């Protein structure tokens with residue numbers, strides 16, 4: 001590829017030969033976690049620090065070459081996969097893994113963007129602190145990717161999305177300048193909060209190279225329960241009671257379907273101690289005593305009210321972990337069963353029951369052959385409405401009908417996974433003119449040449 005040689009030579013000079021991958025060495029970076037999106041990158045760059053990232057970005061900008069940032073490559077919207085042109089560079093942060101500073105008093109941690117979430121969680125746990133982002137991909141997802149997608153997970157109802165935990169950021173801008181705002185501050189109203197431009201924008205405005213994250217005290221007591229409920233209305237009634245009875249201690253309120261439990265048993269060999277059409281996995285944590293008694297009282301009330309038909313309250317940490325293992329296996333089990341069209345939707349919680357009933361009726365009409373794997377973060381109003389076994393010719397109609405229904409319920413078609421390339425067209429279809437215009441104006445202001453992760457999040461102008 002002689003025309004590309006000068007850029008590749010410059011990149012090798014910046015990062016070193018071994019950090020510029022080509023040919024077969026790029027395979028693991030060129031396809032997403034699900035094996036759904038496949039790209040053909042020009043090369044994969046693995047810079048060792050912020051200065052190297054900045055010099056690489058500047059060199060690519062000069063050459064007019066597009067960059068696709070990549071963290072752990074666990075994203076579910078195809079945001080980290082390049083197109084098939086053979087001209088885009090993947091910039092992987094996976095060599096930037098330093099935990100620079102843990103401050104257990106100020107309750108902050110400063111890390112490089114390539115650090116794996118679980119590594120940070122383990123490091124702060126040694127200081128009796130918790131980084132409250134929790135998701136099944138935490139052994140692979142990296143801090144920069146979590147920030148770039150504003151990841152959610154199972155602790156959002158108590159601690160908020162990743163955005164709520166980001167105190168400071170260091171970012172390489174599309175022209176190679178470094179924005180350094182690594183503040184360990186909870187309060188900072190001096191001017192525009194520029195870091196927000198890079199949180200949840202999926203690498204389309206810059207590359208996150210380091211971050212300061214907020215920590216919380218590690219709860220000493222934990223209560224975890226798996227509960228069978230007769231229907232969604234009961235689950236929501238139980239959620240409201242849980243908010244009243246255990247309030248701020250409630251950290252997770254997850255829904256799993258009986259069909260999901262069947263997938264786990266069939267493909268992962270794991271059997272749940274409770275089985276019904278719908279089950280809830282509920283967790284609370286506190287540093288104060290009395291949590292278990294409060295959880296028992298809540299369960300008693302649930303049985304009395306008829307909101308629960310069966311259930312277990314974990315007797316040990318190991319039993320609680322085993323219950324979580326079921327929840328965290330759902331995505332993998334679904335993949336082993338042939339995969340699904342994923343709909344990462346949210347609607348206001350009081351409308352969830354009606355939404356599910358309408359969606360079920362629509363599906364029976366549009367794609368009667370479909371099987372459902374619905375699960376997720378009921379306490380956040382966010383469910384993964386995953387539709388399996390859909391005939392290829394029905395897929396677009398299923399997506400459009402479901403997303404129209406989400407819009408009618410004043411919901412979101414991407415609650416936590418982002419748009420990437422998977423949902424950008426649907427966003428474009430449903431967003432208003434002002435949203436389109438403002439999105440393009442922000443993109444143009446920061447990345448006028450359109451070289452940062454093109455084709456993702458921001459629809460191509462028609």
Ligand code: FAD
Nearest residue numbers: 071072073074075079142144145146148152153202203208
């Ligand atoms: P990648 O996949 O590498 O990248 C994701 C996006 O961020 C891409 O657009 C990429 O270009 C951009 N990006 C990556 N790094 C940077 C950077 N340093 N600077 C700028 N842009 C960057 N998500 C949830 O929200 N909640 C869940 O509960 C959840 N559970 C999951 C469970 C499984 C089994 C799997 C496979 C995924 C799950 N996800 C979940 C999705 C995924 O883990 C998250 O989106 C995660 O934040 C992606 O992190 P990553 O490092 O893998 O990013």
Ligand code: 2HG
Nearest residue numbers: 136330331342376384386
């Ligand atoms: C989860 O909640 C993730 O486990 C993945 O967001 C959802 O696989 C999915 O659709």
Ligand code: ZN
Nearest residue numbers: 153376384416
């Ligand atoms: Zn989720």
